[in-house]
Amino acid sequence: MDKSTLGGLIGGWALVALAIMLGGVGFGPYIDIPSIVIVFGGTIAVTAGQFQPSELKRIGDGFKIALNESQTEPLPELIEKIIFYATEVKKHGVMQIEQKVLTEPNAFFKEAFQLLVDGTKPDVLIPLLELKLEHMDKRHTSLIGVFSNMGGTAGSMGMIGTLVGLVAMLANLSDPAAVGPAMAVALLTTMYGALTGTLLAGVVESKLDQKHKTEVTACEVIITGTAMISAEESIGNIKMKLNAMLVEAPQ
Template sequence: MDLGTIVGLVLTLSLLLGAMAMGVGLGPYIDIPSLLIVFGGTTGVLLVGFKMEQMKNLAKYFMIAVKPPQIDTPELIKKMIEYSTKARRDGILSLENDANNEENEFLKKGLSMAVDGNEPDTIRELLEVDMEQSSERHKANAQIFAQMGGFSGAMGMIGTLIGLVAMLLNMSDPSAIGPSMAVALITTLYGAMIGNIIGAPIANILQVRDSDEILVKTLIIEGIMAIQSGDNPRTLEGKLLSFLPPKERESQFN
């Protein structure tokens, strides 16, 4: 679980709702027509703009933002050094069982191709295509939340215009001005909250998750290439440790 994302969402909502409650209470901020315009309208245009498969998995993408797959990069480097040492000592075919039992699917794919004797250029090309296509899917999923931010703001503005029109048409009836004005203002509030608490932040953190995954997969590709070419494990370790921040670089050969 990513505590930063969870704490950020909870803190933002708590402060906003707390401020509302300390003012006039939460009741005045609940308006059914405004909810229908903003939430219903945003959902509708997202269904128009994206594939149904993507929309069905919206909750799954949200969970990736708050609970991303955990990869221990230093431990991954240690494992690849062990593979390199074994391959250098016993030959690349000695990694066949390791490849079959490997839990990381991307590393498993690379090791299997190396054990099968594929050309280095072929292995690199196939792994890079896999990485690029996966990244493109992640970016497309993040785009849903980015568009959600824009669409919710637009729906808020549409709701404001609807409320203003209703208010102007009922200027002769003072009792109708208040509800119409509430729709005009609260729809803008709902749109701004959805866009700036959910839409844009979740889109951004999903892009960060994608960058993290690309880093790990690039590390794996470099490791596979070095293992296949029989590089010295110390040399490989130096290369792979360069993917980590300086304070996390700890050699197992010390």
């Protein structure tokens, strides 16, 4: 479980709940069915209309990825592992690492080093791995875009609900009993939209983007490492190049 994501979500919603409790009126006034229908129903409807079913099915996966620990190795450990493989190849030949490569849990790492074991030259290896990375980037960007859209749509639906409430309120100024419910819709839809966009979709979007950038950097390190091993570069050159990428990697 990713403690920072879970802690941020729980902490944010808990602080809002605490503020409501300290307000002295309880949760009742903050629950409004028309506002819920406008914001949540509207966000779901608009999102469903803007994306393909295949992308919508991945929303659950997005939540899981955001809430679970990253499967990507820390970059220093990844670089050390590549240096280890490079050293083994240098000392004993590429076949020395074949069995160990088959046990690697990182699919991208495993595929890259299997190409290396197969004797793939850098001019073929690099385009193949970059193509795989490009398609991974597209998948990740598409999923991040769904949550980005959900956050923006929730805020927009909140504003639409505010306008609906204001119109209803102005149309019933002569009826004091109708002004209160209309005002509730006007205010609570904005609140629901802001909370959904910031404390739900926004958190997931930001965490997915962060994990995506980390994974892309790790893949770039793997591509560079395997290409240099295939080109029979010295261990010192490989270590220097990969460590330079570590310094430039997003923190």
